[in-house]
Every structure is written in structure tokens, then in C-alpha cells.
Amino acid sequence: SRCAQHAQPHVTVCICVHRRCSLGHISDLHSSDTTSLPGFENLTMGYNKYLRPYFGGEPVQIAMSLDIASISSISESDMDYTATIYLRQRWTDPRLVFHGNKSFTLDARLVELLWVPDTYIVESKRSFLHDVTVGNRLIRLFSNGTILYALRITTTVACNMDLSKYPMDTQTCRLQLESWGYDENDVIFMWLRGNDSVHGIEKLRLSQYTVERYYTLVSKSQQETGSYPRLILQFELRRNILYFILETYVPSTLLVMLSWVSFWITLDSVPARTCIGVTTVLSMTTLMIGSRSSLSKTNCFIKAIDVYLGICFSFIFGALVEYAVAHYSSSQKCAAKAPQEGPANELTKEMEEVNITNILNSSVTSYKRKISFTSIEISSDNINCGDLTMKTHEKIKCVLRNKMHRIIGYFTIQNPSNVDHYSKLLFPLFFMLVNVFYWAYYLYF
Template sequence: MCSGHYIWAIFFFASLCSASLANNAKINFREKEKKVLDQILGAGKYDARIRPSGINGTENAPTLVYVNMFLRSISKIDDYKMEYSVQLTFREQWTDERLKFDDIQGRLKYLTLTEANRVWMPDLFFSNEKEGHFHNIIMPNVYIRIFPNGSVLYSIRISLTLACPMNLKLYPLDRQICSLRMASYGWTTNDLVFLWKEGDPVQVVKNLHLPRFTLEKFLTDYCNSKTNTGEYSCLKVDLLFKREFSYYLIQIYIPCCMLVIVSWVSFWLDQGAVPARVSLGVTTLLTMATQTSGINASLPPVSYTKAIDVWTGVCLTFVFGALLEFALVNYASRSDIHKENLKKKRRDLEQASLDAASDLLDTDSNATFAMPLVRHPGDPLALEKLRQCEVHMQPPKRPNCCKTWLSKFPTRQCSRSKRIDVISRITFPLVFALFNLVYWSTYLFREEEDETF
């Protein structure tokens, strides 16, 4: 029984000893890490103002900085200001021979710093940046890792608003290429060279959602620039965005088509319904003009014609044409009424003269008229019969489809105005359908041809 107690006491004492040794080892390990930091970054041992040496410690060779990034989100793409906003994790990696240290047999993988001014940093800047800021909640989102071989990894999370010059000729059937450019501000290529890190230098978050665009693809490239002060290293990322057409189809194209079709209702109203036809034409014209101005308000005032300008301009022309058609119908109606009144007056005068002549004949009872048995060549009745025979002897003409269709509307009061309405019922939809065919075939094919990346 006593031996059992001794065994448990020895086991408990051994566990306490091992825990204290482990704590001491941790304390000693942190102490060694502190000593390594003081050894490589201590006062008078490292100067952050001097750039690292080149490859293999070559003093005259430029420092190589490898860049990669992770696109976290793209918040907006502004057509009016021609800019876009992006949040990314930006990383740079280079080798500084002065920062080599003993890894304690592989136990010390890297050293972590949060103060960027403790070591030398590349003077990289974003050349097409408009606005930008760091993230400091809850702590500054930045770290520096120093590896035993002297390699330095710098990582920071930033948000940027970048300029994106756009070509809106095919708007809203367009694709836009927005770039992100990074360059050295003061070091020339003789001292500093930026390179893309091999193997997937740009990563994009999964399920990237944009309200009106889709990120189709991206491409990394180099964009070194030469100035009066020298040649500077530059990197760029080209992002290809495709505009989502469904939004514009619902908000612009379908409403414009509906307004054009509503303006055609005027062709089916009676010519005498002047207030109804005028109010319908003016209302659709004002609505179409408001729609056009609302579309242009969200776009920059560019000097060239956009695809949406062609669409709204033609739709506005069709609505205005429907209003002018009623003006023509009204004029034709009044002209037909005037002609019909003139014909009626002429018939009344002829009838009055015939009545007067018959009255004179009836009153002259002494006059006797002998009807000749043979008609003279100049006799009106003989001439009329001769014309009828010539008409019957002429060969029959081929029926004309248009004349046959228009003959359904006999000559009467306002017949010409009625025919204008009937012709407009067919002509306007046919011309609008032809315009749609030409418009969509032209801009869809141009979209495919202009898709260069």
C-alpha cells in the first residue's frame, strides 16, 4: 500500500519537473528570438536606408523584388468617373543578405515584425491610383517576415480607387479593360527591378460578385517606363470586365420598345379623336425624352456616339414620327372635306341648271321635237356607246396587290386620311423590325470583333 503511494508521488513530481522544463525551454526560445532580432536589427548593425545587394550579393546588380497579390473584392466600377475600387492583399518578397540568422536547428522558421520602417522597403507606388488607404482595425493589417536565409516577405491589406479609361462606343454591349499599375518611384532599373512571382502571381477570391459586371479574365504583364531621369520598373494587371446586359435589357431596351409600340395606338384611333391622338403622341414623346435624359445622366459626356444613343435616338424618332403622322392625317382629312364640299356645290349647281332647263321645256307647249332615226357622228349618245365598246375590247389588266388592298377603302369623305393611317399601321412596325435586325446584328458582331485582350 505504501509502495503505491510512493509511485504516485514520484509520477506527480516528474510531471511537475517536465512542465517547468518546458516552460523554461519556451522562455529560453523567446529569449533567443529576441537576441536574434537584436543581433540583426540592433543599433549600428543595420541601416534601412541602404538597399540590399543584388543576386548572390553582387553590389552592382539591381535588387530583385517579387510581387504577388490577392484580390479580395471589387466594390464598384463607375462609368461616369471612369474608375473602379478594389481591396487587395499586396505582397513583396526580396532577399537581404544582412538579415541572415541562425534558425536554431530548424526551430526558428521566421521572425515577424509589424513595423515596416525597421527594414529596407521598395519604393513601389500605384501609378493609376486616385485614392487609397490602409486598414488599421483592430491592429494595422501588415506584417514583415524575415527568414533565416535573409528573405523578406512584406504583406499588407489596402483599398484603392484606380483610374480606368473606358471606351463606351458599344455601351451597354461593351467590355472594359481596367489596369492596376505598380512602379518604382525613385529607384531606376539599375538599382531595383520588380518581377511577378512565378506560379499564379494574382489570385482572385472565389464567387466574386459585381452588380453590373463579370470579371472574365486577367493578365499580368510588364510596363517599364522611360523618363528624363531614367528607366523605371513597372508591373501591371489587366482585368477584363464584361458588362451584364440583362439589367439594361429590362431597364432601357424593353421600356423603349413599349413606348414606341404605344405611340402606334394612334393609328387605330378615329381621325376625329383629335384630343386623344394629340395627348397620346405628346405623352409618349415626353416620356421617351425623359428616358433618354435619364440614361445620359449616368454616363460621361463623351464626343462619340454610343450604341445606346443610336437606340434611344431611333426610338425617339419613331415616336416623333407617329405624332407627325397624325398632323398629316389631320391635314389630309381637312383637304378631303374641302374637296368634297366643292364637288357637292358643283353638283348642286349642275342640278339647278338642269331643273331650270326642264322647266323651260315643259312651259314651251308649242315646240315639237322630232327624234332623228339616225344618229349623227357628233351625237353624244353615239359617242358614249362607242367609248363603251372600246373599253370592252381592251385586254384585261393584271390586278395590283397594293391597289386592290387600297380599293377596300372607297372614295368618300376623309378616305385619303384613312389610307394614311392604314399604311402607317403596316409601315411603322416593318421599319422598326428592320431597324432591330440591323442594330442587333451590327453591334453584336462588333462586340465579338472588338474583343481583344
């Protein structure tokens, strides 16, 4: 019993010291000015910051509101955005009720002595609290026990983007707030005033985007350890396409139109037409590489801008191939005329020799024989496949050769100058039709 009598005062002293250590700052505040915080000296009696309000009873209702100060960057390559927000949380703790109708703003360092919700940002990659010149936190205590806890946070949040319509796309991003450890039996998250709980987002001015609309949602996150409350701010960002029109679409269209200039240049101007074709192809290739280098990490996507650049490249390359076909047909036609002129000249010379011989010999009979002999030599090139003297395999070869010549004749361009004539009309017409389908699909579907 003696040991027990000595032990009891020692335990009592330890408890008192522990309470004084944990709430030492508040006790000093009471002793310095008790009139500024009426009844505050009784607030800390029996208070345990490790236990939530209404512990063992009903869940704590936590109302939240947001101010979006800025969205500094939106990265398509990393698929995230960086935003600075003011997060305000309100809840009621009956253990902190005091008399009067006043509210008091406390030193932010006192938050270490109070219970606060364990809210975190879902899908956050990097986050930090601002601490210049002091930690940007606010604690305000109301007489009915309501606590206002405000934070200034900069966070980088993942945003899954669909870039198939880039740069005519609209992205939907989210900012999600969830309780880390307390499930829905302990805390309930709610927006303070619905959609009006979010401010500042309609005033944002972004470099490439315009905020179309935003709305708030209340949801739950089902995990293995329980169901946790979650608040969602969802906003839609529409990309401004004017920059891309001036930077990519207009230059690529002008390059296609430049390639059509070669249709008005004659086929004999080989250096001029070749120079235009090769220059436009190389310029288009450089433009395509430049547009893809800005989104190097998203090249696995087939974007709308890639489709358009591919269309322009096809038309430019087609103009170069058109000249190659027209020039080849023209050279083939010139080559075909040359052999025909050769036998005609030889025939004229032979006829002159025959006439001279006839005059010298004065023989009409010999003149007729030589003429008939010449006509036989000329007609000997035209082989008649129906000749009875030909063998069977020679007839088969002859028939196949004639059919091949007919087939080739179908694809032979009789007048190469018509290729340029039709290209002047068909190339612009098809390009306009493709543009109509392209813009209609990506803007309205």
C-alpha cells in the same frame, strides 16, 4: 595632441549612442529573450536601412503577389475603380541571414528600421493603409535573409473607359505597381508565380460587371530620370446587360408599339389619336432624360443606349407625323368635294327654271338657246391654253399653272385611309429591321 586625445572618446560615445537610438527596440528585444531569435543579436551589426541590399552590386529581385479582397465601386462618370488589395513583397537581404530553419513574424513597427522597396500604385487617385486596430502591415523574416512584407491597401485607380457600346461594353482596367526612385539597375520587379500570383479576382461578385479574364505583365516605364520596373495586372470587365434591358430597352420598345395603336383608330377620332401620339412622345422624352442623368458626366459620348432611344423616339414621332399627314389629306379631300357639289346644285335649279320657262312660253327655240347658253357658262371654267385669242404671257401662265397642278397631283394622297393601311405594315417591319442591325452591330462588331 591633447585635444585629439579628448576628442576621440567623445566621438566614439556619439556613434554608440546613435546606433543604440536607431536600433533601441531591437536591442531591448534581444535582452528580453535571446533564445526566441537565435543569432538575431548579430543581425543589426553594420546594418544601414538607407542602403538597399547588394548596394553597389547586382539589383535586388523583388517578387510580388496580390490578393484582391474586393472591388467596391466602378464609376463610369469618374472613370475609375476602388479596390482593396493585399500586396505582398518578397526580397532577400544577406545582411539579415541567421542560423536555423525557422521564420519569425516581427512587430509591424519594426519596418521603420528596415530597408523596404519604394513601390507605389501608378494612376492612383487616392490610397490609404488600413490602421484598425493597428497598422495592417506584416514583416516576416526567414533564416536565409528573405523578407516578406505585406500591406492591406485601399486605392482608387483611374481606368480609361470606352463607353461607345454602353451598356454592351467590355472595359479593360489595370493595376500597375512601379518603383518610385530605384531604377532597373537597383531593383527588378517580378511576379512570384506568373498569373497564379493574383488571387481572389475570379471570386469577385460585382453589381454590374463580370470579370471575363485577367493576366499579369512585366514591363518597364521609361522616364526622364531612367527606366523603372513595372508590374501590371490587367483584367477585363463585361457589363451585365439584363438590368438595362428591363430598365430601358423593354419600356422604350413597348412605347413604340403603343404608338402603333393609333393606326387602328379612324381618322375622325382626332382626340384619341392625338392623345396617344403626344403621350408616347412625352413618355419617351422622360425615359431618355432619365437614362442620361445617371451618366451626366459622360454625355459627350454617343452611347449605344442613346442610339436605341433615339431610334425609338424617331418611330414614335413618325407615328404622330403620320396621323398629321393622313388627317390633313382627308380634310383636303373633303374640301375639294364641297365646291363640286355647289355648281351641280345650281345647274339643276337652272335646268328646272328653263323647263318651267319652256312650258310657259311653249317655245322650243328659246329652250335650246337657254340650254346652249348654260353649257357655255359651265365650260367657260375650262381654259384652253391653245386658244388663239389668248395673249402670249397668258399662255405661259396657263402652261406653268397646269404643270404645277400636275406636280402637286403626284404628291397628293388620293385615298387618305391607305396611309394607315400601309403604316400598319411598314412601321413594324422597319422597326424590326433596325433592331436586327442594331443588336448585330453592338454585340458582334
